[in-house]
Each structure stands twice: as C-alpha cells, then as structure tokens.
Amino acid sequence: MKSRARKPGDGRRISGGNVTMADIGRLAGVSQVTVSRALSAPAKVSPETLERIRDAIRVTGFVPNAVAGALASNKSRLISALVPSVTNIVYASMLHAFSNIMLGHGYQLMLSETGFDPEREEAAISAHLSRRPDALLLTGIHHSAGARRMLLAAGIPVVEVWDITETPIDCCVGFSHGAAGVAAAEFAHAAGYRQAVTVTAGDERAIRRRNAFVERFRQLSGGDVMGVDFDSTATLGAGRQALVDLLDRGMPRGCLVFCSSDQFAQGVLVEARARGLSVPGDLAVIGFGDQEFAAHLDPALTSIRVDRDVLGRVAANALLARFERRADVEAVHDVGFEIIRRASA
Amino acid sequence: MKSRARKPGDGRRISGGNVTMADIGRLAGVSQVTVSRALSAPAKVSPETLERIRDAIRVTGFVPNAVAGALASNKSRLISALVPSVTNIVYASMLHAFSNIMLGHGYQLMLSETGFDPEREEAAISAHLSRRPDALLLTGIHHSAGARRMLLAAGIPVVEVWDITETPIDCCVGFSHGAAGVAAAEFAHAAGYRQAVTVTAGDERAIRRRNAFVERFRQLSGGDVMGVDFDSTATLGAGRQALVDLLDRGMPRGCLVFCSSDQFAQGVLVEARARGLSVPGDLAVIGFGDQEFAAHLDPALTSIRVDRDVLGRVAANALLARFERRADVEAVHDVGFEIIRRASA
C-alpha cells in the first residue's frame, strides 16, 4: 500500500468525516459509484441495494465530501454574497430573504463584508472566485476594473443588488437612487417645505440620493441646501451630532432634514426632543429604509421604503433562472421604492 | 486526446476561471508544481521563474482553484458559522467581529441561519460538514443528538457562542443566562421594585434568563410574576402588544417589566407613552442587549449589555489557537454581562 499524507500506522478510523463512498460501498457490497448514485439518483438503484447502502451510511455517520463532488462535477452549489455590512439591517434582511430561497434550492452561502470599499470588494471577489461558487451576489453597480474583469472571466451568473443600471455585469435588481432623491425633493416641496438640509453617510449610493435630492430641491425652491457628511456608516449618535452641527451652522427654522438612513433620522429626532424643538414644526425629518422603529417613533418617521424581502427574493430567482437557462427573467429589475409619509415631515 | 465532460470541439478558452496551474506552467515554461510553489512558497522558486509565472498569471487572469486545493490538502480554509438569524443585530455584530478576524487569517465564511430550531441546525450542520470546513461556530450549547454525533465525528474545532457550559463539544465563549436573569432580579429588588412581569421571545436562552429572573425575584419579593411569551422573535410591535396584554391582565402599577430584548423594551416604552403612562413611575422597564438606541430612548433604557465584539473575537481566537495547537486558550470562556442602569428602571 502506498501511503502519502498518512504515515504508516496512522490507522484511520472509519467514522464521520473520514468515511468515503468507497468505504460505504465495501460495507454494502457494491461499488463506489453505486453509492454515489444512491445519493444523487436513488431511483436508479434497486431498493435492496439502496437499503444496504443507507444502513452503511447510518452506521458510519458518513457525510459525503462535497469538495470532491464540486471538483468532479464543476458545480459547487455554493453562492457567494458580498454585502457592505451584515450589521446593517437593510443588507441583513435582504440576505435573509436571498439565502432562504437559495437554501431551499440546495445552495449554501459564502459571505463577505466589503465595507463600501471597492478594493476590499475586489479582494473578496478574488477569494470567493477561487472557491468556484456557482453564482455571485454583489451589492451595488460600481466595481473596480479588476473586479469586472474577474467576474466576466469567471463566466458565472452575477446579480448586482440595491441599484440598477442599463449595463449590469450580468443582471441587477434594485432601484434608482437618483429617482429616490428626486422623489424625496418633490415630496418635500409638495409638502410645503422651502428649505432643506441633508445628513449623509459615507456610502456612494447615499451620496447619489443626496445629490439628486439637492439638485431637484434647488430647482424647485431656489435656495441653497447645506449638509453634514460622514465618511462612516449611519448611527443614531451621529444623527444627533449632525443636528447639533446643523443648528450651529444656522440651519433655518422650519426646514426639512433629508437623512440617508433611518438611524440618522432617529438621531435627529432624539436631539430635537432633547432641545425642545418641535417636529415637524421647527424642523421636519425624512429618513431612508423604513425600519421597523420608524413607524413607532414620536413623531412617527416619514421614510423611503425599499422592500428588502422582494429584493432578496428577486435576486435569488434571477440566479436560479440563469442556472436553468430560463429567459423569463429580465436583466434589469427595478423593485422601486415608496415614500411612507408619517408625522415627521 | 481523451475527452470526457467536454465534447470534442468544445474548445476551451484560456481565461479567468478556466485556467489551471498547468496552463500557467506551460506559458512560463515550467511544470505545474512550480506554479503551485510560486503561489504557496515563493521563496522556494527562483526570482526569474517567479517573474515569468507571475506574468503568466496576470495575462490570463488565473485564479487558483481552491476546491482542488482543499481536496488535495484536506484543508478548506473555510469556516462555517451557524447563527439563529442575521437580521438580529446581536448575532450580526458578533459575526462581524468573528469574520473580520478569520478573514485576516485567510479564512472565508460559510453562513447559515438556524432560526433557533435544533432541527434546522442539524440539517445545516450536515450540509456544512459536507463542505469540509476547517472549523465551525455554533450559537448556543443545546444541539440535537445527531448534531453532536456529526460534530464529534468530524473531528474539527467547534466553538459554541452566546452561552457557556462545563461540557462544551469543544470550547465555548459566552455568559451564563441564568446568572443574567438572577442579576436582573437582584438589581430590580435592590432598586426597590416589588412587583415584576416578563416579556419573552421564543428563544431558549431568553426563556432561561426569564426563568432565572422569575425564580430569584420570587425568592426576594414573594409575589407572583406573570408574563407574556412569544414564540417568535422580538419586535418592537410585539413589545407594544405585550404591554397591552399585560395591562389587560391587570399588571400592577409600579411594576418592573423584564424584557428578553431591547426591541420588546422599546415597544413597551412606546406603548406606555402612547397611553400616557410614566416610566419608571407607572412601570419600569429593563431590556436586554443594550443596542445603540437604548441609551437614546426617552426615558433612556436600562439594559443588560453583552460585548458582542469581544464575543466574536474571543471565538475567532479560540479557533485559531486550536488550529495552531496552542493550549493557551481555555475551553470555557465567560465574557460576562453588565447591567447598564439608565432612567427606565
């Protein structure tokens, strides 16, 4: 017997993760292939053989080696998902919906966080592609040149979520951040606000919404729109601080605060209450994300809702459609958004 | 040329994910092994050879096939993480800290949600083990018999988080939920509360905290403790509803509401405000998790804080120590908890 990794005397126990299909076959008196078939196409194996194989599997606790399977079949049944952050509920809930569907179809999830950083994203893409996932979910439509090259070369389905473009790498599911900003500006103007300020996180999509908002609001109202920009992620504390800064900088009374996230908006609300400012009298607030707490704040928060559940589900279905070569799924899917008007604006 | 999966004429392009080390070797005028070495131990390859190999890699966009590598080396550099839910910030932030460290050491993450369900957990464990991860992170210390059997058989490091036990599968990092419940009861009694009610999610650990709280509070105060139990996860809306129910059932004035999560606690606070009830005068509230908003609610929420960051980091280090066969990490690590007293109780 030729040994290699195993030293002589390193007698292997037949149990759990070390058992192979060949071992099961030996125990059941069949060849290794028959074991493989018993697992992947039981109908092709006689009932008696099947039972013996199943017994052997039960006795040994055999768990098939999907790594070997993936290498042989060139299918990993692994999906890579790259999101900016799992601690942000908007991405987490999208992932939840996405992975639930993929899991139901036998796909496992490999996950990485990219922190809104294209370089980290590129590194993650490279690492993930080496694992040969069957498909990849990416957040956003802006990726480094290297990332695009790798993705194209990999030749696997890719779905970009949370944004839309006419030129996706493969397909995309999201909504127009520009349109969301414009809609918010029009909503604000229609609601009678003639002055506005912004609070924005260090996230390219948030900035795009803000820019669209500012441009449209200026068109409609003529005035200038000042803002506070963070280069980090949105937190309640930062939102409070933003209002403090804005007030210091002479934010006009009765103006509307356009926040890139409900976290910021809640912070603004909290700080306003702490200072005895009335909302929406002294200032109005509009958030983004429509998280659960938005409806329960006092005053209830006006926010832009995006259906994360639908986003995740449509993204999953787009990939599944590609696996099955179905052409019934369009390359660009706009899930839209909705301004939920409550008391704060 | 023997063809198999590929039909004749299915001429393969040399690009991206299809390139092999053998292809790179051909381009660089060396054998496949040398390419392998160039990647894993560049010091063992001459500088000139190395450069030619690197050129070839750049030109082709070669990404090594980690699936083949894992099969050959019996090391996947993949870590499985099983959490109840990614949309729950307490697990998400723990995961974030955990994966950051693992990533820094070259490990990718495979993720599944188990929804507090041992059966789903067992299915996930089986699916993950087939991928041959190098280690596994599990949430909680209660697992099905089948799960334990598989885990033991797999013979890989396993870290159980969010709870502690003297008999972990391998090692555990968490805190005592019983102790947390007892501490909350003692805190409540010391703060002068003589009546209490509970609001609890359908989560075994939350129930354990509640039971410990109730038992200790009864010891101290003698009275009965009624409660509302949900069998789902905690939401703000459910917290509001819980207070409605409790009030209907004659919840005594001036009592303390022990919530299994800050979400519930926020709901109770919101409903109390909506009804014009004063906190902590008419009712006091204590949450669990000390999420960011807790400190900013009005009144600020008293809560039990667990350092999720430390939890994730210690869990990661425990696995890394096991990989390196370091014995400097104990099998049971209690990260403790802290009651953060604010205005609500």
Next chain:
DNA sequence: ATGAAAGCGCTAACAC
C-alpha cells in the same frame, strides 16, 4: 530549484 508521480473523493461517460 525543479519535476515526476500519486492520489484526494468524487462525477461523468460508457459498457454490460
């Protein structure tokens, strides 16, 4: 410093 050979545990193709 480099290469040849063996083999990781499976799936795919083809025979019988």
Next chain:
DNA sequence: GTGTTAGCGCTTTCAT
C-alpha cells in the same frame, strides 16, 4: 441496475 474507467486541479512526497 451496476461496474469500469478516466479524469476534475490541485498538494504531497520523493527524486534529481
């Protein structure tokens, strides 16, 4: 219905 054979693309060992 079952077996045989030939890989998948790497890492490991051993030789030079």
